[in-house]
Amino acid sequence: MVNTRTPTGAPRNALALLGSLTGAALVGALYSRSQPTVAHSPTKTPVPDFAKANLAARRLNRAAGTLALSVLFDSALEHYRGQFRNRAMYTPLVTAAMALGVSAHGTMDQRQMPHVVRDTVYVLTAIAGLAGTGFHLFNVRRKAGGVSWQNLFYGAPVGAPMAIGLSGLLGYLSERVRETPSGQTPMVWGLPAGRVVGIASGLGMAGTTGEAGLLHFRGGFHDPFMYLPVTMPPVTALVLGRTALGPAGTERRATRWWLRATAILGLSGSAFHAIGVGRDMGGWRNWEQNILNGPPIPAPPAFTGLALAGLAALSLLENHPDD
Amino acid sequence: MSDDPLITPRAARGRAPDVFHPGAWVPMKEYPQREPVDFVVIGTGAGGGPLIARLAEYGYSVIGFDAGPYFRPLEDFASDEASQSQLFWTDERLVDGANPLKMGANNSGRAVGGSTVHYAMVSLRFRPEWFRSRTLLGYGTDWPLDWREMWRYYAQAEHDLSIAGPVSYPWGPKRPRYPYRAHEINGAAEVLARGAEAMGYKWAETPLATVSAPRGDSPSCVYRGFCRVGCSTNAKQSQLVTYIPRALAAGAEIRDLAMVGRIEVDAAGRACGVHYHRNGAWHFQAARNVIVAGYAIETPRLLLNSATDRFRDGLANSSGLVGRYLMTQSNQAVYGVMDEMVRWNKGPPSLTITEHWNYDDRKDFHGGYCWMAQGPLPVEWSAAMSGSRKLWGAPLREKMADYNHQVGLKMVGEMLPHPDNRVSLANEKDRYGLPVARVTYSWHDNDKAMIQHALGEMQRSLELVGAKDIWRQENDTNHLAGTARMGNDRKSSVVNADCRSWDIPNLWICDGSVFPTTGGVNPSLTITAIALRTADRIQMLQQTGQLNF
Amino acid sequence: MTERNRYPGYDVMAKRHSLSWNDATRKVMDARLGVPREPRFLRQMEWDTLVAICERIIPQPQNRPPIPLAAYIDQKLQNDARNGFRNAALPPQREAWKKGLAAFEAEACLRYEHSFHNLKERQQDELLHRAETGQSDASVWSGMDASLFFSEHVMSDIIAAYYAHPTSWNEIGFGGPAGPRGYVRMQNGRRDPWEPVEAGPGDETRVRRENQRVR
Ligand SMILES: Cc1cc2nc3c(=O)[nH]c(=O)nc-3n(C[C@H](O)[C@H](O)[C@H](O)COP(=O)(O)OP(=O)(O)OC[C@H]3O[C@@H](n4cnc5c(N)ncnc54)[C@H](O)[C@@H]3O)c2cc1C
Numbered sequence A: 001m002v003n004t005r006t007p008t009g010a011p012r013n014a015l016a017l018l019g020s021l022t023g024a025a026l027v028g029a030l031y032s033r034s035q036p037t038v039a040h041s042p043t044k045t046p047v048p049d050f051a052k053a054n055l056a057a058r059r060l061n062r063a064a065g066t067l068a069l070s071v072l073f074d075s076a077l078e079h080y081r082g083q084f085r086n087r088a089m090y091t092p093l094v095t096a097a098m099a100l101g102v103s104a105h106g107t108m109d110q111r112q113m114p115h116v117v118r119d120t121v122y123v124l125t126a127i128a129g130l131a132g133t134g135f136h137l138f139n140v141r142r143k144a145g146g147v148s149w150q151n152l153f154y155g156a157p158v159g160a161p162m163a164i165g166l167s168g169l170l171g172y173l174s175e176r177v178r179e180t181p182s183g184q185t186p187m188v189w190g191l192p193a194g195r196v197v198g199i200a201s202g203l204g205m206a207g208t209t210g211e212a213g214l215l216h217f218r219g220g221f222h223d224p225f226m227y228l229p230v231t232m233p234p235v236t237a238l239v240l241g242r243t244a245l246g247p248a249g250t251e252r253r254a255t256r257w258w259l260r261a262t263a264i265l266g267l268s269g270s271a272f273h274a275i276g277v278g279r280d281m282g283g284w285r286n287w288e289q290n291i292l293n294g295p296p297i298p299a300p301p302a303f304t305g306l307a308l309a310g311l312a313a314l315s316l317l318e319n320h321p322d323d
Numbered sequence B: 001m002s003d004d005p006l007i008t009p010r011a012a013r014g015r016a017p018d019v020f021h022p023g024a025w026v027p028m029k030e031y032p033q034r035e036p037v038d039f040v041v042i043g044t045g046a047g048g049g050p051l052i053a054r055l056a057e058y059g060y061s062v063i064g065f066d067a068g069p070y071f072r073p074l075e076d077f078a079s080d081e082a083s084q085s086q087l088f089w090t091d092e093r094l095v096d097g098a099n100p101l102k103m104g105a106n107n108s109g110r111a112v113g114g115s116t117v118h119y120a121m122v123s124l125r126f127r128p129e130w131f132r133s134r135t136l137l138g139y140g141t142d143w144p145l146d147w148r149e150m151w152r153y154y155a156q157a158e159h160d161l162s163i164a165g166p167v168s169y170p171w172g173p174k175r176p177r178y179p180y181r182a183h184e185i186n187g188a189a190e191v192l193a194r195g196a197e198a199m200g201y202k203w204a205e206t207p208l209a210t211v212s213a214p215r216g217d218s219p220s221c222v223y224r225g226f227c228r229v230g231c232s233t234n235a236k237q238s239q240l241v242t243y244i245p246r247a248l249a250a251g252a253e254i255r256d257l258a259m260v261g262r263i264e265v266d267a268a269g270r271a272c273g274v275h276y277h278r279n280g281a282w283h284f285q286a287a288r289n290v291i292v293a294g295y296a297i298e299t300p301r302l303l304l305n306s307a308t309d310r311f312r313d314g315l316a317n318s319s320g321l322v323g324r325y326l327m328t329q330s331n332q333a334v335y336g337v338m339d340e341m342v343r344w345n346k347g348p349p350s351l352t353i354t355e356h357w358n359y360d361d362r363k364d365f366h367g368g369y370c371w372m373a374q375g376p377l378p379v380e381w382s383a384a385m386s387g388s389r390k391l392w393g394a395p396l397r398e399k400m401a402d403y404n405h406q407v408g409l410k411m412v413g414e415m416l417p418h419p420d421n422r423v424s425l426a427n428e429k430d431r432y433g434l435p436v437a438r439v440t441y442s443w444h445d446n447d448k449a450m451i452q453h454a455l456g457e458m459q460r461s462l463e464l465v466g467a468k469d470i471w472r473q474e475n476d477t478n479h480l481a482g483t484a485r486m487g488n489d490r491k492s493s494v495v496n497a498d499c500r501s502w503d504i505p506n507l508w509i510c511d512g513s514v515f516p517t518t519g520g521v522n523p524s525l526t527i528t529a530i531a532l533r534t535a536d537r538i539q540m541l542q543q544t545g546q547l548n549f
Numbered sequence C: 001m002t003e004r005n006r007y008p009g010y011d012v013m014a015k016r017h018s019l020s021w022n023d024a025t026r027k028v029m030d031a032r033l034g035v036p037r038e039p040r041f042l043r044q045m046e047w048d049t050l051v052a053i054c055e056r057i058i059p060q061p062q063n064r065p066p067i068p069l070a071a072y073i074d075q076k077l078q079n080d081a082r083n084g085f086r087n088a089a090l091p092p093q094r095e096a097w098k099k100g101l102a103a104f105e106a107e108a109c110l111r112y113e114h115s116f117h118n119l120k121e122r123q124q125d126e127l128l129h130r131a132e133t134g135q136s137d138a139s140v141w142s143g144m145d146a147s148l149f150f151s152e153h154v155m156s157d158i159i160a161a162y163y164a165h166p167t168s169w170n171e172i173g174f175g176g177p178a179g180p181r182g183y184v185r186m187q188n189g190r191r192d193p194w195e196p197v198e199a200g201p202g203d204e205t206r207v208r209r210e211n212q213r214v215r
C-alpha cells in the first residue's frame, strides 16, 4: 500500500510546529529594526570582550559541525548509491566525521586558543571540499552529454562538496578568532574576521540555494513549499552580505531574525523531505529505495549550518566594530 | 459477486473504482438507457479518454464505453509479462498480406484507458511539415489541420499528462517547457547517447508520460521497467489515471466490459444510439451523437459491422475508404552486447531518443524515423531472439544468458499510406457473434528503403560504442493508424478536420484511425491532441449553431 | 548437460516476500508454479510428442527441476488463451496444435518408423528443422503450413512459456518482479542490493555468497 496522501499524524504536527516557528521567526525579522548598540558612544572605541570572542568562535564550531553533520549523512547516502566504486568516495565521510568530532570539541572548548588537531582537521576538510568539487566536475564532464541538465540533475552534484569545504573554512575561521589576543579585533587574512565569516557564509548560502534550486527544479517544484529554500536563503544571503559590508558595531536585529528563520528552514526541510520519502511508492516500508530516490533528508540542514555561521559573524561584527 | 475485473463490471451502481486508493470508490453519475445522452464515446483510450473528460467538463452528458475491464493498477497489476496479457486485445483477428502484422501485445489494448494502460509512454510531437507532407515534402497526403493549432493542443496534452521531458528539446519549433523534468537515463539509454554523439547527431531524453516527481496521487516513477505490461505504481500518466478520473468528476459515466457491437441509425440517416454487450446480454443506449474511438482495427470493424440497408458498405463509408490506408510503423531494431553489466530492464524502456532523421531530409526515401533505447523484459526479448533471430535450442539459451549485457536501438518509422493495406471483415465470428477483422498488410518499396537506411544507421551507432555480437531485428512493426482518415473533402476522406464523418453529421471518429499519414514518431500524443481539439470544436460548433441536438 | 552458471546462488524466488513483489504478483506466480503437470486438453500421444518437442526447443540442464513447458502449452490450449491475432493461413490455435503434433508424429513414423518421442535427439532436431524450413512432408501436414506453425506456435508458445518462469530468470540474471520496489541505480555496471551479481571465471564462490543475500 502506498501512502500517497498529504501528510498526516505525527509528521503533520511536526511540520505545523516547525512552520509556526519559522513563521514566528519571520515575523520577528520583519518587525525588528537594526539598533545601533554603540551609536551613542562618540569615539567608537572597541570594547573587546574575551568571553564574547570565545562565544563567537564556539558558534563557528557549531556551524561547522552542523554542516559536517549534513554532509556526513548526505554523502553517505549518495556515495552508497554510487556503491563507493572509487576509494575517494569515502573521503567526505571521513573528513566530515572528523570535522564533526572536532567541531563538537570546539563547541565545548572555552579556552581562548587554537587547537592544533582542530586546526589541521579543518584545513584538511576545506581541501577535501575543493578536491571533491574537482572530482564531481570531472565526473559530470565525462558523461554523455557533458555539462547538461541530465548530468547536473543526476550526475555527481557539483555543488555538494563545497558544503564540506565550507565546514572546513568555518572551522578554520573559528580557530583564527580564538587565537586573537584579548583586546584585539579578530582578523583573518588581514581582514576583520566578522566580515570574512559573514561574506563566506553569505556566499555559501547563495551556493546552497543554487544546489537546492537545481534539485527542486528537477522535482518540477511539484509542491509549493519547494519554493521556500530558493526564496528565503537568497534574502538571508543578501541581508548578511549587506551587514558584513556595512558599518560594524551596530546591532542587526532584522539580520539576526532572518538568520534564525533560515536555520529553522533548514531543519524543517528535513522534515518535509521525510514526508516526501513517505509519499513515494511503498512509503517508508520501501525505505531502501525511497531514501535514495526520494528527496535527500540530510541535505537541507546545510542551510542551518550556514545560518548559524551567519549568526556567529553577526556577533563578531557587533562586538568588534572595526571601523 | 466476483471482483474479477475481467468478469464483472466495476463501474456500476453509482460508483467507479478509485484507482489511487485500494478498495476505494469514486461516485459516478449514471444515465438511463432509454433517454438519449448527448454523447456516447466508444473506447476510452488515447483518443476517447480526453474526449470524454473534456465533453463532460463542457457540461454535456457523456457515456464512455469500453470493451475492456476497469483495472485498479495498485491491486490488479502483477510484475509479470505473461499474466499481464490481460491488458491486451486478445480476441481473434486474422492477419495476412505479404507482411502480416502482429497485434495483441504489439499494439492493441483493451481496458478502460485503452492502449495507454500498457503503452511505453513516449510522448512526441509531429514535425510541423508532416501536417502538409504532400505539399511540403512530396509524399503522403496533407492533413486538414494546421500545425500551429496542433502546437497549442500538444501543449495542453503535455500539461494534462505531466510529461517529463528535457529542459529544451533539440528538434522542431520551440515548445513550452515540459511540466516535469526528464528522468535519469539508464545504461542502455546512455549507449544511444554516446552512439549519437559519435555520429554527430543530437540526442535527448525522451519525453515520457510518467512523472519524475509526485503529482497528486501519483508517486514518482520507481524505475521498475514493467511499463509495457501496466504500471502498478500509478506513475504512468495513462488515461486511466488522468482523463478518466477527470471525466467521472465532471459527471461522465463509464461502462466497462461493454462491447459495442453496432451503431444504430434512424430513418433520417442519423446515428441514434449503440447496441452493446454487457453482463451477458445485449442492451441499447440512445444517444444524440456517437463518437467512435476504438483504434485503427476496431473502429473500422464497428463501422463496417453497423451496415444497414441504407449504408450497405458500413457507416460513414460513401468514400469506400473505411478500413483503407491502414498504417503501422516500422519498428526494426539493432541489438548488441556490451562488456559491462547494463541491466536494460531498469526504468522505462525508451529513455533516450534521436530524431535526427525526422528533421534531416537528405535521404533517398520519403518519410522520417527516430530511434530509441530499448529494455525488453525476458519474454519479449526471447520472442525477438526466436522470432527474428530464429534461435532455438541450446544456442537460444546461451544467447539469452547475455540478457544483462544487452543493449539495443529501435526505430519508429513512418510507413506510407497505401489503400491496399486495410481492415475488412472476415467470415469468422467472435464470442459476441460479430464478424472478426481481417488485417491485410504489405510493405512497399519506400518502407523497405527506410528500414534498410535505419538499420544501417543504428548498426553503425552500436558499432561506434563498442557493442559486440550485433544483429538486426528486421521484421517488427508496432503502432497503428489510418482506416478512417481525415481530410478536406468527402471523396478522399472519412471525416473532416473536426473528426466529424462526412456522411452522418452526428457520427464522429476520434482516435488513431483518423491519421492520413503516420509520421516518424509514436502516435498517442497526437491522438490526444486531436481529441482535445475535437472537444473544443464540438463546443464551438454547438455554440455557433452548426451542431444541433 | 553441464554449463557455466553465470549467476550462481541467485534465486529470484527468495525475493517473494520482499517489497519487489506485491500480492497480485505472488498470486500469479503461485498459479504458475502450481500448473497441473498432466495433460488436460491434449491426448496422451499428442502430449508425448509435445514433451519431446519442448525438450528440443529448450533443452534444460539436468541439475535442477525442469520447467514443465508442455504443461504450459496444454494449459494455454485448455483455456484457449489467445494472442489476439492469427495468421490467416493457420487454423485457430487448438486445431493448429493438434494438427501440428499429429503431423510431427506422422512424419516420425514415416521417416524413422518410430514415435516422435522415441527418436534420437538428432532425429527429432532433423524433423523440427524440416518443419522450420518448410521441407516437411506436405502430405502429413494436411494443408497446414509447417514453417508458419513452427514459428507462430512451436517457437513462440514454448519459448514464451520458458521465459515466463522464474527458473529461467535465475539463469539470465533477471531481477524478476519489481513493484512496489523498483530500482535505484540506473547507470551501467551499477547494481541494487536486490539484483543478482554475475560471476566471472574463478569468483564463483564469492558471488554465490553474495547472491544468496539478494532479497
Ligand atoms: C506495447 C505498446 C507500446 C506503445 N507505446 C507507445 C508509446 O510509447 N508512445 C505512443 O505514442 N504510443 C504508444 N503505443 C501506441 C498507443 O498506445 C496507441 O497509438 C494509442 O493508445 C491509440 O489510441 P486510441 O484512442 O486510438 O485507441 P486505444 O488507446 O487503443 O483505445 C481503444 C479502446 O477502445 C476499446 N474498444 C474498441 N472497440 C470497442 C468496441 N466495439 N466497444 C467498446 N470498446 C471498444 C478498446 O477496448 C480500447 O480500450 C503503444 C502501444 C503498445 C501496444
Ligand code: SF4
Binding pocket: B210, B220, B221, B222, B223, B224, B225, B226, B227, B228, B230, B231, B232, B233, B234, B235, B236, B347, B348, C182
Ligand atoms: S518504470 Fe516507472 S512508469 Fe514504468 S512501470 Fe515502473 S513506475 Fe511505472
